[in-house]
Amino acid sequence: MPDYPIGGYMGKILEVDLSSGRISSRRLDEKIVRDYVGGRGLGAKLFYDGLDPAVEPLSKDNVLVFATGPLTGTKTPASGRFTVSYKSPLSGTIGNSNSGGQWGVVFKKCGYDALVVRGKSPKPVYISIKDNEVAIHPAGVFWGMNMHVLTDKLIEKHGKGFKVLGIGQAGENKVRFAAIINDKHRALGRGGPGAVMGSKNLKAIIVNGSQQINIARPDMLKQGINQAEKMMKAMAVTSTGLGELGTAGLVQLIYEHDMLPHNNFQDVKHAISNVKAITGEAIRDTILKRKKACFNCAISCTRGTEVDGKPGEGPEYETVVMMGANLGIYDLKTITRANYLCNEYGIDTISLGGTVAAAMELYENGFITKKDTDGLELKFGNGKILLPLIEMIALRKGIGDKLAEGSFRLAKAFGHPELAMVVKGLEIPAYDPRATISQTLGYVTSNRGACHLQGGYSVLLGFFGGAKEVDRFLLTTVPGHVAFQQDAGAISDYAGTCRFTAFAFGGNELSRIFSGVMGIELTEHDLETVSERIHTLERLFNVKAGFGRADDSLPERFFTETIYTGGKDRLIDREKHLKALLDTYYELRGWDENGVPKKETLKKFKI
Amino acid sequence: MPKETYCDLFRYVGEAALALHMENSHSGNISMMENLPGISEPALYITKTGSKLGHLRPRDICSPGLEKITYGVFQASSETNIHRGILKNARSAMHAHPLTATLLSFNNDSIKPIDKLGAYHLGEIPVARFEYPVGSQEMVEKIPPLLKKHKAMIVKTHGAFARGSSIKEVFYNLSLLEYSARVLFFAEILGVNAGKIQSRISAQLKKSYPGIPPDYTDRLDGHYETDDREILRQFEETCQDIFYLELSPFHTGSASVRDGKTMLYAPKASTPKGLPGPIFRIPLEQKASGRDAACGVSSTDKSLEIHRAIYANSRVNAVIHTLSSHAMAQAFQAIAQGSDRIIPADAEGGYLYPAIPVLDSNPRTDELVRQVVKYKMAAVKGEGIWSGGNTLGHTLHHPSSAKNICYFRNHLTMMHRMGMGPDVRALEDENGRSW
Numbered sequence A: 001m002p003d004y005p006i007g008g009y010m011g012k013i014l015e016v017d018l019s020s021g022r023i024s025s026r027r028l029d030e031k032i033v034r035d036y037v038g039g040r041g042l043g044a045k046l047f048y049d050g051l052d053p054a055v056e057p058l059s060k061d062n063v064l065v066f067a068t069g070p071l072t073g074t075k076t077p078a079s080g081r082f083t084v085s086y087k088s089p090l091s092g093t094i095g096n097s098n099s100g101g102q103w104g105v106v107f108k109k110c111g112y113d114a115l116v117v118r119g120k121s122p123k124p125v126y127i128s129i130k131d132n133e134v135a136i137h138p139a140g141v142f143w144g145m146n147m148h149v150l151t152d153k154l155i156e157k158h159g160k161g162f163k164v165l166g167i168g169q170a171g172e173n174k175v176r177f178a179a180i181i182n183d184k185h186r187a188l189g190r191g192g193p194g195a196v197m198g199s200k201n202l203k204a205i206i207v208n209g210s211q212q213i214n215i216a217r218p219d220m221l222k223q224g225i226n227q228a229e230k231m232m233k234a235m236a237v238t239s240t241g242l243g244e245l246g247t248a249g250l251v252q253l254i255y256e257h258d259m260l261p262h263n264n265f266q267d268v269k270h271a272i273s274n275v276k277a278i279t280g281e282a283i284r285d286t287i288l289k290r291k292k293a294c295f296n297c298a299i300s301c302t303r304g305t306e307v308d309g310k311p312g313e314g315p316e317y318e319t320v321v322m323m324g325a326n327l328g329i330y331d332l333k334t335i336t337r338a339n340y341l342c343n344e345y346g347i348d349t350i351s352l353g354g355t356v357a358a359a360m361e362l363y364e365n366g367f368i369t370k371k372d373t374d375g376l377e378l379k380f381g382n383g384k385i386l387l388p389l390i391e392m393i394a395l396r397k398g399i400g401d402k403l404a405e406g407s408f409r410l411a412k413a414f415g416h417p418e419l420a421m422v423v424k425g426l427e428i429p430a431y432d433p434r435a436t437i438s439q440t441l442g443y444v445t446s447n448r449g450a451c452h453l454q455g456g457y458s459v460l461l462g463f464f465g466g467a468k469e470v471d472r473f474l475l476t477t478v479p480g481h482v483a484f485q486q487d488a489g490a491i492s493d494y495a496g497t498c499r500f501t502a503f504a505f506g507g508n509e510l511s512r513i514f515s516g517v518m519g520i521e522l523t524e525h526d527l528e529t530v531s532e533r534i535h536t537l538e539r540l541f542n543v544k545a546g547f548g549r550a551d552d553s554l555p556e557r558f559f560t561e562t563i564y565t566g567g568k569d570r571l572i573d574r575e576k577h578l579k580a581l582l583d584t585y586y587e588l589r590g591w592d593e594n595g596v597p598k599k600e601t602l603k604k605f606k607i
Numbered sequence B: 001m002p003k004e005t006y007c008d009l010f011r012y013v014g015e016a017a018l019a020l021h022m023e024n025s026h027s028g029n030i031s032m033m034e035n036l037p038g039i040s041e042p043a044l045y046i047t048k049t050g051s052k053l054g055h056l057r058p059r060d061i062c063s064p065g066l067e068k069i070t071y072g073v074f075q076a077s078s079e080t081n082i083h084r085g086i087l088k089n090a091r092s093a094m095h096a097h098p099l100t101a102t103l104l105s106f107n108n109d110s111i112k113p114i115d116k117l118g119a120y121h122l123g124e125i126p127v128a129r130f131e132y133p134v135g136s137q138e139m140v141e142k143i144p145p146l147l148k149k150h151k152a153m154i155v156k157t158h159g160a161f162a163r164g165s166s167i168k169e170v171f172y173n174l175s176l177l178e179y180s181a182r183v184l185f186f187a188e189i190l191g192v193n194a195g196k197i198q199s200r201i202s203a204q205l206k207k208s209y210p211g212i213p214p215d216y217t218d219r220l221d222g223h224y225e226t227d228d229r230e231i232l233r234q235f236e237e238t239c240q241d242i243f244y245l246e247l248s249p250f251h252t253g254s255a256s257v258r259d260g261k262t263m264l265y266a267p268k269a270s271t272p273k274g275l276p277g278p279i280f281r282i283p284l285e286q287k288a289s290g291r292d293a294a295c296g297v298s299s300t301d302k303s304l305e306i307h308r309a310i311y312a313n314s315r316v317n318a319v320i321h322t323l324s325s326h327a328m329a330q331a332f333q334a335i336a337q338g339s340d341r342i343i344p345a346d347a348e349g350g351y352l353y354p355a356i357p358v359l360d361s362n363p364r365t366d367e368l369v370r371q372v373v374k375y376k377m378a379a380v381k382g383e384g385i386w387s388g389g390n391t392l393g394h395t396l397h398h399p400s401s402a403k404n405i406c407y408f409r410n411h412l413t414m415m416h417r418m419g420m421g422p423d424v425r426a427l428e429d430e431n432g433r434s435w
């Protein structure tokens, strides 16, 4: 049992400096725990304290912070999550990404709450952690391997008890939206953490831990878990929906709400027969082999699939839409193969889809020609080019080298930055902002750029809110709802639990679980305050990195081109929607009119 | 069925359930299945989780798949799997929280109605105990088999589930359940030996006895055999008042107006907004004619016969039959105590009706008619209040007053038991005893 006064923590931070090869550990500051708890919060704090916001993301000075939460690895449902924080090479904002699987739990059981990786190794290396034994190994033989081969090889070498996290060729080649992959199929995807790892010449981190996690008040934890589990069993979406259909079960629902992007967000029109070919139902009825789950998760939303004899995982909703419908591609096998390939090369499927969509629109408008593409017909609907293009991106071959820079840099390079569907350089996920005003506000105020989850996942409010439903076109009161949703969602990110549990239970149950694990009384309000603090700190980092109000915006398309949704033609009105909502949102957050956190706000949150 | 039609049905039933206090603002759920052309598996429609039954919109109804789960499951009610099980043997199901029925479930393992309609239609209602009585797997496993046998069941300390061949029939069953529970609850408070009545009524039901109420049907709802908009308005207004004043459970009772040698007859007198019953034009002379059967009136139903008999023996132009739970409890008490009347304790009631005559169940029609004609209305133990008047509006005043009169008497008795006031008999007007 760890010698630490707060339950749920191992009490130590592991630090590895790849430039010097120095490995050290230090005690986790209790004050940080109380203010930032863990996961995304702990990551943000350690990252903020240790990094100059002006740093070049792909330089040796960027930092990677892997952090678990106090609930990670406990009996709390779906508590296998951990976060990595970094400065994003895609957006230049603070980056953080969250993943499930088993790696986070096993890392924590090595006796650490976080791992901070600094510097740059002169040669490819990987880190092994077996309980308290930490070592840096040469990774020359592994360099160039994809994540599947790498995982098998490392386990073969070190033994079955190890869990592998690493990068494929995309990370090595510093593709700006390269993901870190753990447990072969789970991705720390958004914002390019794989590229940061690649820039450090760090191929993998393998872990094998056996230590116990200290629970301060088991009875209270049990109460909280009982209540949470009851609610998960009672809610159709957590008891049946996600397990039966995976997240792609949302495809038809989102389509019916005229929100499913098409051809780089040009419209939301699709033939229903096409849509039906890529739904969660279609996955279940054709390629699904078995449902899979992350650590201690009864929801089991993960799809264990097989295409043409090749097994893999996925696709999820975002992948199906961003690498399918938004490219005019409705062939499930092609999308799934593309998904497998992204997992192998280590690529974020949302940004990849968004970047390919931008390339296709550039191509269809004649801004990119066949000369640029080595003969590839980058037309919407042309599924044949998807797999070769992914390889070209991962290996930075031909036009792939340009696409590897992400849609914003790509579109700008060809003279049409307006065709990049990004916020702060991060590709917009699979919900058209014109079809949900609340999601728009979420996209523009998410600290890592356009993110449905860190934007508060307002789609959830609009469709699954139940008693808490907020109409997706409502203007009044929306800033408050979005801020609340962002904060409520962040609780999972710093707890170490999966956001999908929020379909069934929330802060109320979590506060009991937190208190049971940590032995510190934490009310729902306390938890929300931690979230607010984290959101403000992340914003502060972005402000120092040069972001301001002008960056809290959408691509021009959404202000000038209408889509038919919610019974009429709609777009985002710059004044009436964006300006008005931002004004109120900033006010609620305690930020000034430029979106800079005010002094008193920093004081309030002890930043 | 077009989407608008079933969405309207959900909405109207949801509003009606809220009006009867069967739901809190966000509780309960309604489902139905429908065979769609060209698709082998029927569609399942169910209210969204957290939706407000009193304000349902089309987007609050989702389709999560009956056998094979579909995307609608992301929004579906947490009780969807229970509905799926129930719908293996029914077309529609509803979960609601009828207050009195739920209250009785705290201390009973079943509810045995003592009123005729409840006893005949619902029979004994099982109460099932669950370790976790909200949306649990145990409920998914145990409720559907219970509802194969019974039209409704109660989850102990939680609420009721009911099934039926249509949403309306399900709501009828729930509404009837709450009515029967209320009659039982107040009758027992008034000291009526419910056990004795329950065994007698179940013995009676084993035989065929006169006056068996007809089976529920919504086949001809909204069918009107008159195009006189004013009389239709009067029917609508009266029938809605009967429902919202809780003078009779949903789609029960009957109302008619005399029109020459015919009457316009509504076999459902309690109809909330959007859920009307039919109105037939029926000859006053013909008894149990083929026309009656064509109108969906069962040959065993005594109601039509009583409407005709009242018109044949009086000058009244409107007749209403309702089932007020408060009045029924009083009628049970009166008969149990050998009394033939209910005497108002309240001033308004006493001023209008010195006494309401009470008859034992299965009365002779001529005797019932005589009492109605003489006293404007009469209560029949376990069978309702019959009243006659000049217009529908005028006639409605009688059962509506009876409900209040009996409400006061029931609650005054409760208060007396708790030492909070005198015996209700001390408050009765002398005049009522000799009226």
Ligand code: SF4
Residues within 6 Å of the ligand: A078, A079, A080, A100, A101, A242, A292, A293, A294, A295, A297, A298, A299, A300, A301, A302, A498, A499, A500, A501
């Ligand atoms: S819900 Fe899905 S993503 Fe979340 S922990 Fe469970 S299996 Fe993993």
